[in-house]
Amino acid sequence: MPDMDQILKIVYTLVIPIAVLLSFILANAMYLQYVERKIWARMQARLGPMQAGPQGIFQPIADTLKFLLKEDIIPAKADKMVFVVAPILALMMAFGAFVALPFGPDTVLFGNKVHLWVTNLNIGVIYILALASVGTYGVILGGWASNNKYSLMGGFRSAAQMISYEIPMAFAIVTVVLMAGSLNLSDIVNAQAGKWYLFTPVGPVLFFLYVIAGFAETNRTPFDLPEAESELVAGFMTEYSGIRFGFFFMAEFMNMLIVSLLVSIMFLGGWLPLQILPQTLGGITSIHWFNKVLAGIPPTLWLLAKMYFFFFVFSWVRATLPRYRYDQLMDLSWKFLLPLSLATLMIAAFLKQAGWL
């Protein structure tokens, strides 16, 4: 029989972190959609949602209510089991990956030492990679189960695209792991103290590789062929409506947040504060003080700021760039990104061995 202390320990280490994380993700997934629509609107000289509340601020609540209350249609010729399982699978994999992401170093909160993560896995990077690769099933199975040729085409495209871009993405991550010497995300952040990986010799190439592959993995413009509305209606989501559509939608948003967080953690020093050249310009008093102010901002805020910045980049790209053609998409991955990522891995290994990294 577990006693009171054990129960309290489970509550503190498991229930509360997961509840906090869940509410964080849900609030973000709801409100970032609104923010994104506003960003697109501004970029296209429109106003965006304006009706629900001042400046349309209650639009996400209205959208959520719509998702929840709409009739949930399962097509008559659909494979019911797979049709129901697919969106849940996509959502579960996205939630699962969030669990392994650290949001900051150990902090003291209300006099207690608090971890800002649910679990700090020793193989965190690979775990997230694994769940991301399994998340593809939701899309493929959803496309197949709908029994609709547009959905099936969308599912096929997505499968091929995700398998192709997973490889350069994995190589970029492996190179970062090589540089940090650890698979643990917290260790990767701590290894960047003083030198963010974006500013190391191979860093920009890796960053470029990872961001492009990340765009493709999350099915975002310019790689949103699985749901290209001008060719495939809505791709794998064509037959989905109501809450199941909402599941797919949320999974996509969460994947975008995961990619943003991983970029921040792996290349921009995670929760480490921005410092303006402390070695060379640190002697100048004003810059010194500015650096001190920057270092005073709480670490988690830094991480979130970087994440939201990348979220903005995602929306920016979507508002500006046209879509790739399918053969160009495959060419880019197999003929350009893959050789580039392999070469970068070898150069990084050489630099690491020579001690220049």
Place this chain on the structure above:
Amino acid sequence: MIPLSWYIMLSAALFTIGVVGVLSRRNIFIILMSIELMLNAANINLVAFSHYLQSLTGQIFTIFVITVAAAEAAVALAIIILLSRNRGSVYADEFNILKG
């Protein structure tokens, strides 16, 4: 504390299910997946022994098994595509042109 024999029993049962799948199903996909099932049963055994004998060798063998399984799946699926293109079927018992 889980006894090692539990793992071995599980892996034996899984392996047998795989064998039955290979021998009784007609669809080549299921036959191939049953082979993966057997490889996985072997993997469970290897990792369990590696854990209880405090040696990493079992885990390394598992990595090799997974590698070979990946290569095998790629080649086997290419063969299936060829078969279905040439003979229009994915059923193992319909490929009997060598039968006298």
Place this chain on the structure above:
Amino acid sequence: MIHQIIFLYFATVILVSALLMITRRNPIHSVLFMLLLFFHIAGLFVLLNAEFLAAVQLIVYAGAILILYLFVVMLLNVDQERQSVRANRFWPWVAAFGVLIAGEILLLISRSTFPGDAGKTMATPGAGVMELGQALYTQYLVPFEIASVILLVGLIGAVMLAKKAVKE
């Protein structure tokens, strides 16, 4: 105690989904149950302190091999599968044989003792990734290289086989 309950859960799901996998008529449902099975085998690996292998299991088996299966199953027509017979005509004998063999093995295992039952297990800080890598690149270097050549051969072989012949 809690470990035993977790093990029993994993084992039950693995066996049930394996049985469902070999009995489903639609290969796509089989793939789904296979996915469930791979997840629970990864769970067993975590239980055995082999976190790295659990992740590899998911990435390679679930994320690559099974997706390839799914892809090919979807490419080839599965509609004919709905009317046809699942198993060949020997299946009752094969199933009986399977039950017999499984029972025999289980009986043998339950009567024997294993060195692992002494209770010593491996503790691997850092998931043993570093030790694993060192062993792979020193003691097992030759098998490792051969495995990579096998992968290359598989890659080229698959492309060569499945490529449509170009008509002049």
